[in-house]
Amino acid sequence: MNAPTTSPIMAALTDEEFQKIAAIASEEAGLSIPDSKRSLVQSRISRRLRHLRLPTCRDYLQLLSDAPSEKRELVSILTTNVSSFYRESHHFEFLRKTIFPSIPTRLNQGDRVRFWSAGCSSGEEPYTLAIELLKAIPEAASSDLLILASDIDPKILERAKTGTYSPSAVDTIAPEDRKKFLTASSDDDEMFSVGDELRNLVRFRELNLHATWPMRHPFDVIMCRNVVIYFDEHRQRELWPRFREMLVPGGRLILGHSERIHPIESSGFTTESVTVYRRT
Ligand SMILES: C[S@@+](CC[C@H](N)C(=O)[O-])C[C@H]1O[C@@H](n2cnc3c(N)ncnc32)[C@H](O)[C@@H]1O
Incomplete structure (x- = not known):
């Protein structure tokens, strides 16, 4: 991911922003995102904002409503992909x-x-x-x-x-x-x-x-x-x-x-x- 070094640090997610992100993840992929995952969500959204060069989460929520394809990106950044060969052998x-x-x-x-x-x-x-x-x-x-x-x-x-x-x-x-x-x-x-x-x-x-x-x-x-x-x-x-x-x-x-x-x-x-x- 090519993040510009000068990008501002994203402000902490407000309750409302976190709820909106969690609601989209639930609607799109059935993901349940408890409050305990807040800092994880924060860091993943923050990385996405840097990538898109968007200043705030409000801009990102606007993008999510204007461009439905971004919802798939959101699901992609919020899912956990850990796997391994012979897991639970x-x-x-x-x-x-x-x-x-x-x-x-x-x-x-x-x-x-x-x-x-x-x-x-x-x-x-x-x-x-x-x-x-x-x-x-x-x-x-x-x-x-x-x-x-x-x-x-x-x-x-x-x-x-x-x-x-x-x-x-x-x-x-x-x-x-x-x-x-x-x-x-x-x-x-x-x-x-x-x-x-x-x-x-x-x-x-x-x-x-x-x-x-x-x-x-x-x-x-x-x-x-x-x-x-x-x-x-x-x-x-x-x-x-x-x-x-x-x-x-x-x-x-x-x-x-x-x-x-x-x-x-x-x-x-x-x-x-x-x-x-x-x-x-
Ligand atoms: C932790 S990995 C599990 C991989 C493998 N099954 C294993 O046990 O090693 C979870 C996977 O579930 C996928 N996933 C999450 N929500 C999904 C959904 N609604 N439909 C299909 N796949 C989903 C994620 O993208 C992720 O790749």
Whole structure:
């Protein structure tokens, strides 16, 4: 970001400005921004103002009302994109033991097999899934098996599509898998790029979880990890039946470590493992 050094420091957000920003984030992306995040919001808006060379948050709010496309930028700067390869690795263990064994037979029968990484951020989650699938089911590469990887933030999706990661980011991938599925980046040989075998399994799409979903076919597994934690309870509750509808009978929904389907009793899911839910 090319911030001019002479730009003034933004005045602290007023209550009203903070409420307006939080309301737009909630409307656009379902994000719940509590008062405790105020200084974070302040610093991210301040950076955006410097970039746009706008003097005050009032000018920025005016821009948000004049140019709806800026609302997407706002969502982009307010979302948390932290991710990593093999994050919460017990979920991949679960997939290896419970889900993958039946896939080859299904593929041989001509069934389609679909995974969805909903809120995929910079791509580590779908690419980890692709590594694990190719290791367990080498024929996945030439079968009707795909991973949809979606996110609301077009910028982070561009990074995910690039599929280039620093040495420390790929540290959690076993050396033999790194060697097999990643290559030295063509732009910078210090960096790693995911290889074509992984790329071919993943389809990236921009998608707001609170908008209409264009997918027509159900998924075997939906991973929506460390995403709904940023939504308020009402928005979370709206999602459970929608995820259920997008799963095959017996399909699994996998959430992040601090996320739970609540209330579980009336959700049409049962708990199968740690933050793994099975469609009943
Ligand atoms: C912390 S990352 C999680 C990445 C990955 N699932 C993981 O667990 O490592 C959260 C992602 O959710 C995305 N997100 C936030 N609100 C969203 C929405 N309404 N629709 C779709 N994605 C959203 C953000 O852009 C961000 O990339």
